[in-house]
Amino acid sequence: MAAFILRRVVQTLLVLLVMSFVIYALIGLMPGDPVDMMIAGNPGATPEVVAALRKIYGADQPLMVRYWHWLSDALRGDFGFSRTHSQPVLEVLAPALWQTCQLMIGSFVVSVILSFALGIVAALRPGGWVDGLISLCAFAGISVPVFWLALMMILVFAVELHWFPASGIANVGDGGLRDRLMHLVMPITTLALANTGAFIRYVRASMIEVMRMDHVRTARAKGAGEGRVVLIHAFRNALIPVVTIMALSFGVLFNGALLTETMFAQPGMGKMIYDSIQGNDYNLALVGLLFATLVTLLSNLAADLAYGWLDPRIALA
Amino acid sequence: MNFRAALAAAVALLALPFAAPAQAKDDLVIGVAQFPSSLHPAIDAEVIKFYVLNFGIRPMTAFNPDWKNSCLLCAQLPTIENGLAKIEDKPGGGKGMAVTFKLKPDLKWGDGVPVTTKDLEFTWKVGRDPASGFSNGNPWNRYTALDIVDDHTAVAHLSSVDVHYNEMDILLPEHIEAPILAKAGNAAEYIKQTAYNRAPTTPGLWDGPFMITAYQSGVQVVLEPNPYWAGPKPGFKRIVIKLIENTAALQANLLSGDVDMVAGEGVGLTIDQVLALRKSYPDKFTYIFKPSLTYEHIDLKVENPILADGRVRQALLSAIDRNQLVSRLFEGLQPVADSWVNPLDQNFTKDVPHYPYDPAKAKSLLAAAGWTPGADGICRNAKGDKLSLDFQTTAGNKLRELIQQVLQSQWKASCVEVVIKNEPPRTLFGETLKKRSFNGLVQYGWSSSVGSSPRRTLHSAQIPTAENNWGGANYIAFNNKQMDADIDRADSELDPVKQKAIWADMQKLYTQETYVLPLFFRAEPHVVPKWLKGYTPTGHGDMSMLWSENWSYGAN
Numbered sequence: 001m002a003a004f005i006l007r008r009v010v011q012t013l014l015v016l017l018v019m020s021f022v023i024y025a026l027i028g029l030m031p032g033d034p035v036d037m038m039i040a041g042n043p044g045a046t047p048e049v050v051a052a053l054r055k056i057y058g059a060d061q062p063l064m065v066r067y068w069h070w071l072s073d074a075l076r077g078d079f080g081f082s083r084t085h086s087q088p089v090l091e092v093l094a095p096a097l098w099q100t101c102q103l104m105i106g107s108f109v110v111s112v113i114l115s116f117a118l119g120i121v122a123a124l125r126p127g128g129w130v131d132g133l134i135s136l137c138a139f140a141g142i143s144v145p146v147f148w149l150a151l152m153m154i155l156v157f158a159v160e161l162h163w164f165p166a167s168g169i170a171n172v173g174d175g176g177l178r179d180r181l182m183h184l185v186m187p188i189t190t191l192a193l194a195n196t197g198a199f200i201r202y203v204r205a206s207m208i209e210v211m212r213m214d215h216v217r218t219a220r221a222k223g224a225g226e227g228r229v230v231l232i233h234a235f236r237n238a239l240i241p242v243v244t245i246m247a248l249s250f251g252v253l254f255n256g257a258l259l260t261e262t263m264f265a266q267p268g269m270g271k272m273i274y275d276s277i278q279g280n281d282y283n284l285a286l287v288g289l290l291f292a293t294l295v296t297l298l299s300n301l302a303a304d305l306a307y308g309w310l311d312p313r314i315a316l317a
Numbered sequence: 318m319n320f321r322a323a324l325a326a327a328v329a330l331l332a333l334p335f336a337a338p339a340q341a342k343d344d345l346v347i348g349v350a351q352f353p354s355s356l357h358p359a360i361d362a363e364v365i366k367f368y369v370l371n372f373g374i375r376p377m378t379a380f381n382p383d384w385k386n387s388c389l390l391c392a393q394l395p396t397i398e399n400g401l402a403k404i405e406d407k408p409g410g411g412k413g414m415a416v417t418f419k420l421k422p423d424l425k426w427g428d429g430v431p432v433t434t435k436d437l438e439f440t441w442k443v444g445r446d447p448a449s450g451f452s453n454g455n456p457w458n459r460y461t462a463l464d465i466v467d468d469h470t471a472v473a474h475l476s477s478v479d480v481h482y483n484e485m486d487i488l489l490p491e492h493i494e495a496p497i498l499a500k501a502g503n504a505a506e507y508i509k510q511t512a513y514n515r516a517p518t519t520p521g522l523w524d525g526p527f528m529i530t531a532y533q534s535g536v537q538v539v540l541e542p543n544p545y546w547a548g549p550k551p552g553f554k555r556i557v558i559k560l561i562e563n564t565a566a567l568q569a570n571l572l573s574g575d576v577d578m579v580a581g582e583g584v585g586l587t588i589d590q591v592l593a594l595r596k597s598y599p600d601k602f603t604y605i606f607k608p609s610l611t612y613e614h615i616d617l618k619v620e621n622p623i624l625a626d627g628r629v630r631q632a633l634l635s636a637i638d639r640n641q642l643v644s645r646l647f648e649g650l651q652p653v654a655d656s657w658v659n660p661l662d663q664n665f666t667k668d669v670p671h672y673p674y675d676p677a678k679a680k681s682l683l684a685a686a687g688w689t690p691g692a693d694g695i696c697r698n699a700k701g702d703k704l705s706l707d708f709q710t711t712a713g714n715k716l717r718e719l720i721q722q723v724l725q726s727q728w729k730a731s732c733v734e735v736v737i738k739n740e741p742p743r744t745l746f747g748e749t750l751k752k753r754s755f756n757g758l759v760q761y762g763w764s765s766s767v768g769s770s771p772r773r774t775l776h777s778a779q780i781p782t783a784e785n786n787w788g789g790a791n792y793i794a795f796n797n798k799q800m801d802a803d804i805d806r807a808d809s810e811l812d813p814v815k816q817k818a819i820w821a822d823m824q825k826l827y828t829q830e831t832y833v834l835p836l837f838f839r840a841e842p843h844v845v846p847k848w849l850k851g852y853t854p855t856g857h858g859d860m861s862m863l864w865s866e867n868w869s870y871g872a873n
Contacts, residue, residue, distance in 0.1 A: 031747035050788045056505045085534045086355040086514035092534065151565055158573040166575040167566060172531070172539050172557050265561045267535040278743070279354065
């Protein structure tokens with residue numbers, strides 16, 4: 001197990017190194033540079049001023065030289081300065097990450113609980129009206145665009161009913177726990193509804209397959225109660241493919257939910273990465289994307305470790 | 318806490334009555350769709366940055382809502398007439414100017430430190446250093462010397478006679494920024510360390526009626542009254558500028574009452590969205606549409622053999638009905654442009670060639686240029702080449718794409734084919750325009766300030782080339798000796814009558830040459846609560862926040 005984890009950690013570091021170069025090069029290929037953004041619409045930016053700014057921001061250097069400088073600094077713990085926030089990158093990343101953690105963990109937990117419950121119920125009577133209703137809701141969740149769902153939530157629960165604030169993370173002058181929770185309800189619900197549909201389908205399909213297996217029939221024949229058969233004998237085995245999907249989804253969720261964050265004015269990782277790419281903010285985009293890569297890799301590692309726990313026959317070597 | 322107690326607490330929390338966030342009328346929440354990347358007054362030139370800054374820091378002078386230059390920090394506007402500005406002989410020969418600026422005596426930064434000529438001297442020294450990282454050094458590097466007379470009086474010496482001699486920018490607080498600059502040692506490090514970016518809630522950074530008391534990058538800015546502000550007492554105890562990037566969500570926030578108003582200065586909703594809002598909720602808000610200096614137009618690539626012929630360029634303009642376009646799409650609220658000079662500008666002239674909608678004239682001009690309609694309705698020349706041009710704008714900008722479609726159909730009626738080839742904004746501005754790689758028509762808009770020189774967009778020295786590292790913004794490659802001479806003269810002509818005549822000549826040259834198809838001046842669409850009093854949009858770069866101490870709550 002230790003050797004497996006060590007090997008995966010080394011692989012992760014290598015992937016991050018390669019990705020850092022690939023991402024840096026790809027951002028460098030985009031039209032314009034940070035100084036172009038600064039001088040856009042500025043009548044006072046003469047060619048001399050532009051040249052001076054390019055020198056100050058290092059935009060006059062070749063891409064490889066800039067990457068080497070970035071990598072050298074990063075290895076010393078200096079991830080650079082964000083041009084679009086005028087703050088060190090880590091100071092921008094930390095609050096965005098915290099915001100994303102709240103949103104993603106909240107929505108992931110809600111999605112998992114709902115999908116486990118509804119997926120199992122649907123799988124118990126495949127083809128029945130309950131299954132049909134749950135499947136209909138699941139497909140609706142999969143099909144509805146997130147931005148539309150978010151907008152409808154705002155119109156219904158903020159504009160009409162005034163139950164929840166329409167956007168932001170806290171009211172000025174308040175910022176207490178209840179205030180913050182109230183601001184999280186709609187974004188978490190939107191994200192959770194968007195993910196639950198797919199999760200339900202995976203849980204249902206996996207459960208239907210497992211319920212037909214011999215060991216489930218054997219458990220019933222031995223007189224085990226239906227609850228025990230479903231939850232202990234079937235569900236644990238049905239989880240193996242589901243965990244893979246959920247682990248990958250968790251990584252994707254952590255990369256941020258750009259639309260939900262934008263609609264509800266939640267300054268998380270998705271919006272931060274998008275804005276930094278749009279604003280030619282190399283340092284922030286690079287660190288944000290690398291962090292997203294890291295979370296995806298770690299989620300996969302966690303899924304691999306979970307297989308061993310769910311099915312001890314799977315050896316991690 | 319045991320499980321039962323935790324459950325009870327959770328139930329109690331959920332059982333609390335749901336209520337909309339209370340916004341007292343002494344708070345004003347403004348929704349914006351952009352957020353500043355920096356708060357330093359001289360780094361970056363974003364509109365949204367000045368939208369925020371202008372609540373808290375004032376330039377020495379500004380153009381008021383009547384588009385007249387006026388004092389904000391100075392006691393009296395220096396002019397030749399009042400003797401505070403004089404033309405002087407320069408030591409090495411030639412003429413320069415000496416301009417006496419007198420600061421108002423009771424000005425203080427938010428920490429109680431007086432605003433003095435030390436601040437002016439510090440800002441001048443930093444601003445004129447080419448390595449300062451300031452994105453616009455012009456306000457400061459035109460002063461060759463600064464004589465400090467006393468704490469409130471300084472004489473600025475200009476290297477030339479300059480029509481903008483009595484316009485002066487924002488001052489930086491010497492007592493806060495000088496130690497940071499000294500410690501940083503160079504511009505790159507100063508940009509990272511300036512208190513405007515690292516500690517914007519420092520009271521000493523602000524000399525206006527408000528100062529920033531809370532700042533969350535990418536979320537919101539909170540401003541509260543500056544206790545040392547000597548002017549009229551602000552009407553609000555708190556102003557919150559809140560970022561909601563998605564404009565549909567921004568409208569929903571406006572309707573839910575989470576924001577009170579949406580900024581109209583190009584950082585909030587677009588005009589079509591505000592027109593739709595007005596249609597649905599005509600009585601809920603006050604809607605103000607203020608014509609602005611943002612000039613929407615189409616640049617032509619005159620190196621294209623088709624567009625090299627002036628008759629074809631004039632035909633393109635005569636073939637489009639701009640009045641109908643503005644009337645149908647914007648309810649006539651955006652004035653049609655004849656040139657880049659706004660009719661509200663004092664140097665505007667009507668005495669220029671006009672190109673009203675006249676499809677018959679367009680066809681005859683095309684025929685004279687050798688283009689006659691083919692069987693498919695598109696013009697061809699003697700060689701059989703089609704009159705077909707690429708037409709580009711910023712992809713994803715719904716309004717521009719709509720305008721393109723209207724113009725495309727109008728040109729087609731005059732036998733001109735335009736092929737729409739849009740690009741993302743960063744490609745269009747970062748490559749295509751910057752390197753002049755377009756080969757037909759490009760539609761976009763740009764903003765200028767009141768009376769600002771067209772040097773960067775029309776002077777031949779500002780044509781972007783590889784040699785000048787693609788600097789300058791003369792994307793149309795306007796290369797006219799008379800225009801160059803006019804621009805040089807306009808910069809130094811102090812007589813308003815002669816100044817107006819020079820500008821009239823520039824506008825005439827511009828409209829005669831038709832290197833550009835002027836469309837319209839954008840109107841700023843402001844959505845404000847009915848109870849907001851004292852709010853006067855300006856339509857130019859010195860925005861209404863410079864007079865925000867006059868804003869207040871008032872019963873309907």
